Amino acid sequence: MTPLLAAIGCLDLLSTAVFAGGVIAAALITLPSPRDRRVVQWAAAVLALDLVVQLVVFAARMSAQSSTSGGAFWLELLDTHWGRLWVIRCFGLALLVTLRVGAGPRAALAALWLLARSFQGHAGAHGTLPALIDWVHLLAAVTWLGALLRLALIGGAIAPAIALRVRRLATVSVAALVPAGIYGAFLHVPSLERLAGSPYGRVLVVKLTFAAALISIGAMNHFRHVPRLVRRNDSGASRRLWRAVRFELVIAVVVLLLSALLGVLPMPHEAMM
Amino acid sequence: METRAIILKGLRLILTSLVIGVGGVRSVSAHAFLDHAEPRVGSTVEVAPPAVTLEFTEAVEPDFSRIEVRDAHDQPVAVGALEHPHPEELQVSLPPLPSGDYTVHWAVTSVDTHQTEGRFEFTVSGP
Numbered sequence: 534m535t536p537l538l539a540a541i542g543c544l545d546l547l548s549t550a551v552f553a554g555g556v557i558a559a560a561l562i563t564l565p566s567p568r569d570r571r572v573v574q575w576a577a578a579v580l581a582l583d584l585v586v587q588l589v590v591f592a593a594r595m596s597a598q599s600s601t602s603g604g605a606f607w608l609e610l611l612d613t614h615w616g617r618l619w620v621i622r623c624f625g626l627a628l629l630v631t632l633r634v635g636a637g638p639r640a641a642l643a644a645l646w647l648l649a650r651s652f653q654g655h656a657g658a659h660g661t662l663p664a665l666i667d668w669v670h671l672l673a674a675v676t677w678l679g680a681l682l683r684l685a686l687i688g689g690a691i692a693p694a695i696a697l698r699v700r701r702l703a704t705v706s707v708a709a710l711v712p713a714g715i716y717g718a719f720l721h722v723p724s725l726e727r728l729a730g731s732p733y734g735r736v737l738v739v740k741l742t743f744a745a746a747l748i749s750i751g752a753m754n755h756f757r758h759v760p761r762l763v764r765r766n767d768s769g770a771s772r773r774l775w776r777a778v779r780f781e782l783v784i785a786v787v788v789l790l791l792s793a794l795l796g797v798l799p800m801p802h803e804a805m806m
Numbered sequence: 807m808e809t810r811a812i813i814l815k816g817l818r819l820i821l822t823s824l825v826i827g828v829g830g831v832r833s834v835s836a837h838a839f840l841d842h843a844e845p846r847v848g849s850t851v852e853v854a855p856p857a858v859t860l861e862f863t864e865a866v867e868p869d870f871s872r873i874e875v876r877d878a879h880d881q882p883v884a885v886g887a888l889e890h891p892h893p894e895e896l897q898v899s900l901p902p903l904p905s906g907d908y909t910v911h912w913a914v915t916s917v918d919t920h921q922t923e924g925r926f927e928f929t930v931s932g933p
Contacts, residue, residue: 591919598870598915613867614917658838658864658918799920 538797541590544583546793547786549650551576553643554679556629560640561676562683562698569686577630584623591615618653625649647671654796655721663720670713674792677706677751678785684778690771693763700759703751714744721800731801740791743784750781838864838916840924841894847926854903854930858885858910862922865893870915873898878907893917905932 555573559565565573592610599606610616625646632639648668651657656667680699684691718737728734758774844859845851858873868890875883875898886899896914908930913923 594919594921595870595915598872598913598921609869613869613919614865615919654918658916 535797537590539794541583541587542793542796543790544579545587545650546789546796548576548580548583549647550675550678550789551682552580552626552629553647554675554677554682556636556643556679557640557676558679558683560636561702562680563695564636565683566686568688569683572682572686574630577626580626581623584619584626588619591619614657615653618649618657621649622646622653644672647675655800656717659720663717666713666716669709670717673706673710673713674789677703677710678782678789680706681778681782681785685775685782687775690768691762691774693759693766696759696762696774700755704755707748707751711748721795727801731799733795733798733801736791736794736798740788740795743788743791747781747784747788750777750784753777754781838862838866838914838920838922840912840926843910843926845928848928850929850931852931855900855928857897857899859895859897860910860912861892861895862914862916863894864916864918866890866896866914866916868896870921871896872913874911875900876909876911880909883908903930905930 552573555565555569555576559569588610592607595610596606599609601609611620625642629639629643629646632642634642648664651668651671652664654667656663680702684695684699687695718741722728722731722734722737728738754774754777758770758777762770762774764770839862840847841861841863843861844857845855858875860873868888871888873885873888873896875885877883883903884901889897889899891897896912906929907927909925909927911923911925913921915921
């Protein structure tokens, strides 16, 4: 069951990030091109399907533990902590896809909608504060990914104004992402022994390694590629930035998938050591 | 480096990382662990306890959790309905227990949907 749960979790986090990131980028970077819109619509469709699969898999796992069946079983399922948040996530997704409002209110709604995901996972099981800090981490990561994706999908030359906007947003995202991530890491893995001696800890180390690489590439864009594009504004500088952003995106997807994997792994506890 | 080569390298890294993570978790069942129990795990008590109370490391879903108590002959003890006094706590009342060894079997679902199960023993020695 764990590989299936991991696959479902990866698809969930990836499609959530691309969808919400696209909605937030529309408000904070630039209005989406038809290509951007298609990517966001695809992400919404994949997430909708993944949410249905999640409910079916949850039902299959819970059926052996329940004394009810039929409609009562499904109602019982949707009345759990996870089930109520599943309904909120589905309702929020439908609202975000169909609502015709400005980019700003839509981005604010997307940010709030991400709360349901944070409360649904490990952090939510440990209380309100861990869930809120997880939400800050998720929101920052999604915003960063959305901005990178917006740059990567630009077919031609990147306008310096857009590159500067992405740079500012990425800097703010990293400033929120890193402390929230450190809090989460210490909350879930309080000792070095548990870091090395548990699958959760080992995957966290791999994730942190990729995250460090991601921040390094981001720093290279911040201090080298974007200033060069602003100074010269030629196709060479634009192409170099575009290539670096595509590479950064690949690493960002790896970090996201590892984060999703952490969501299905048990956090190290003394009973496991 | 070509974009295609970068993407292929990235995909290879993703697969490797997933194999490391998923492979490492096979021996672990779930997330809500037993933090402590009353009567204590492995304890011997003089007076029969009126209830079994289990506290877990995470909040649990009572509708998808259960506690069973069995005597030394593996016969089920008629416990009361499962109660959920706190998010992390489950409790069942016990009938007056005669002296002997008892085993508590528990299976719970944490609020983030992960399932765990376990068991422990306690003994009623009598006055």
